[in-house]
Amino acid sequence: MGRAGRLRKPELTGSHAELNTALHALHKGAGLISLSAMVRALEGAGISRSTIYDAFSSRRLPSWDVVDALVEVLATKHPQMAPEEVQPRFHRLWLSAVDEEPYAAPAPDQEASESQWFSAPSPDSPWFVAPAQVHYDPSYEVVLESVIAETQDYDGKRVWLNVPAKDRAAAKTLGALWDATAKRWYAVDPSPDLIRWRPDGE
Incomplete structure (x- = not known):
């Protein structure tokens, strides 16, 4: 087992500092579990040890x-928290940190070369293609209403899942969803990969 302890805290500002x-x-609330323990818990998620440390x-x-x-x-x-209770706060902090990140403007020569490469052709150019005309079709609304109705029916077709913490990232990728009221994972028309987490007798 790796040694538990605090990880180095960088000097940051703004929302990134709050997130960090x-x-x-x-x-700390999770008991200062070691870096090695976090690596093992995320095994299969494609997240390296150095990425976790960073x-x-x-x-x-x-x-x-x-x-x-x-x-x-x-x-x-953490003995007093569940992932679903704190994830929204972390997501808000992360989004704010993204918004506050400085924009790296391209160098003048790079900007010029890219603008030349991606410049739109003139109407006289043999490469010019006129934009397509989009016409409204009332039948689109009928299709949309049908899709909405099918989506609303999904609530009656839930398959409950018991997903271990170490498999939650994989389960999300496969389409598993969290019901905050029932505090349970579920899927709609689950794939065979998700069925393995279906409780016996349900």
Whole structure:
């Protein structure tokens, strides 16, 4: 087993600093589990040890997939929290941090070359294609109403799932959803890959 302990905290500002502080606090609440333990819990998720470490200790903003996976693992270990209760807050902080990231403007020569490459052809050019005309068809609304009705019917076709914490990222990718009221995972018309988490007798 890896050694439990605090991970280095970088100097940050704004929403990224709030996100990083919240992640470190969640890590503390989960018992300061070791980096190796987090790597094992996320085995199969395609997230490397260095990526996990950077999420805590680098000044680079981690991707949402990485933050989401870490919140799943740490909140599951926390005795007073569930992942679904804290994920919305972390997502809001991450979105704010993305909005606050500085925009890296392209160099002048790069901007010029790209604008030349992607410039639209003139109407006299043999490469010019006139934009298609879009006509409204009332039948579109009939199709839309049918799709909405089918979607609303899905509530009666739920298949409940018991998904272990270590498999939640994979289950989400396969289409599993969380019912915050029932506090259970479920799927609609689940694939064979999801059926393996179906409880016996349900």
